[in-house]
Amino acid sequence: MLVLKIGGSMAERSGRLAEEIAALGEKIVIVHGGGPQVSALEKATGREPRYVFSKDGFKTRHTDSGTMENFVMAVGGGVNSLLVRQFRKAGVNAVGISGASGIVFAKRKILVSFENGREKIIRDDFSGKIQEIDSAPLLALLQAGFVPVVSPIALGEEFEALNVDGDRAAAAMAGRLKAEKLLLFTDVEGFFSDFPNGLVRSARKSDIAEFQKKASAGMKRKLVAAGEALEGGVQEVVICSGLGENPMKKALEGGGTHITK
Template structure:
């Protein structure tokens, strides 16, 4: 019994520190395809909300989109990690990302007693985007131009957990496919969030990508940039680290990259002394 009490007491100062603070949490699409993992994440979100924190969720869904494309006879194509998105593909993205995946997540959170509401970046003019101009034709792929967080602020003030699909629109009203990490970083900045948390399928930033024991638990902004320049941070981790750096530079207090495959990773990161994953913060924090 004392062991259980000590666990709760360890969480107390973190609950006090983060009470009333906004947390922007990005969930990779692969994590929410695994029943046990996604239920663990939903439980964490509901608990954090009940103890007074204000979670905002941005989700991916790449695998589901690729499967739907293949069912429609289309072969998924990527250029530097960005999905080539023609008219038929953007319709699939609306159906899968903004529809099926988004609503399944809302239902999952509500199953555990939370109150969630699903939107996409086109709702309430949440994410204004512009089409990416590239030497290779990407189609309806965009980058974040401006975020109007008013609808998200309204929802979290009413104790809803917003669940956001990363689809934006340009000034002409054209839907654009967006990178979920970038949307999450922009939201964290505009909401002046306490934390941006990227839940991934790796332990965090590794000194040696081949050695999961070489986890770097903390990086300053300068150190993060340096490790990208020196090629220590490579591949798909680069946009994640850049998103974290940009969010902290623009107003978020800290950013974290953590392994969502660890059961209850959010609780371990936020409510224990050790935490998990990699934390990125300003110099001298």
């Protein structure tokens, strides 16, 4: 079994990937992002996207109640529906589902920003830390011949919708489903030691901490997700481009950055 994460930046350009998945015929679960689409909807509704940075350099969207409403619409509705249509067009028996539909359970976390050398607690935030994955709905869909396409929205302890990181949600699902591989598709070729030079072809889990010192904010999260997936029992994580010709074939045959235990 494979778990794939498709970044929001490539959601509208995933047609070739869909065609490959249709031809592969393997059990696959797809998790997607939607950052650009959320930001676009924020601006369209008169809201400026806001972000906070942690002390370690991690970038997180400030998700207040209004942003959470836009997140559900843009990610759970727009991106999810778009991907299902693209995959269906390619012959993939895709079914869209929200992580908040009893699959991804999370605890609302306290968001802390680091500004001007000081830490600041952000209280009006609906970001979540994943606590549990219920694999039963996913396994039922897979057994029935469907390809689940899951949005990174979680169900909170008070049954509220929470924004969770798509890469880490994919990692948690991959571990829970005992997937052999997690493929993190994005719009760059993989992890670079000195971007745009120095593509790292293979690495071990023990290298991740050092890589994070050189990674951009978005890549930092993919590296964290890779570590969590490997810790959860996934054999291999591939960070790779989902664009161009045969992205799936390239990823499975050595393209991108391959990380193992």
